[in-house]
Amino acid sequence: MTGSLTPVEPPRSSSRSSRRSLGVIGVLVIVVIVLLSQGLLTSLNYFETVDQALAQRATLGTKVIRLEGVVVPGTISRTNDGASFTIAGSGRERVYVSAQGSPPQLFQASIPVVVVGHFVSPTSLQFDGTQIMVKHTSSYIAAHPGRVTAPNGTSR
Secondary structure (H helix, E strand, O other): OOOOOOOOOOOOOOHHHHHHHHHHHHHHHHHHHHHHHHHHHHHOOOOEEHHHHHHOHHHHOOOOEEEEEEEOOOOOEEEOOEEEEEEEOOOOOEEEEEEEOOOOOOOOOOOEEEEEEEEOOOOOOEEEEEEEEOOOOHHHHHHOOOOOEOOOOOEO
16 A cells, blocks of 8 residues: 655635635624613713803703702702702802701711702702712812811811
């Protein structure tokens, strides 16, 4: 028996199946990127400042938003179902807030708050809130010593 020692080339793989595999991988990568970007974009929590919200009031309508402003001194009134107060923007803009639920412990005049809720109407200066948030980072507190004081008198 005589055998040939010449190497035999393996059969060529179809370039069609290679392109198909690359196409499927490309589509999967694109789908993953789109899903991740959409998930990240919808999980971000933005807020509107008083000035921004009033400038966009007609567009915002009565849509639920997060409204940020500084609590105006002398305007806090505790109610049976929460609190009412006025928040101010960077200029002379002011919004009257009627919030349901207990305000956080650090809630007081002259501090920034974010209120979740909606304007009563697209032209109203009254904002109905469902949640009041008071959040301060250590860098904010360091930059404004004594500005954030708890109701019991301790400084934060």
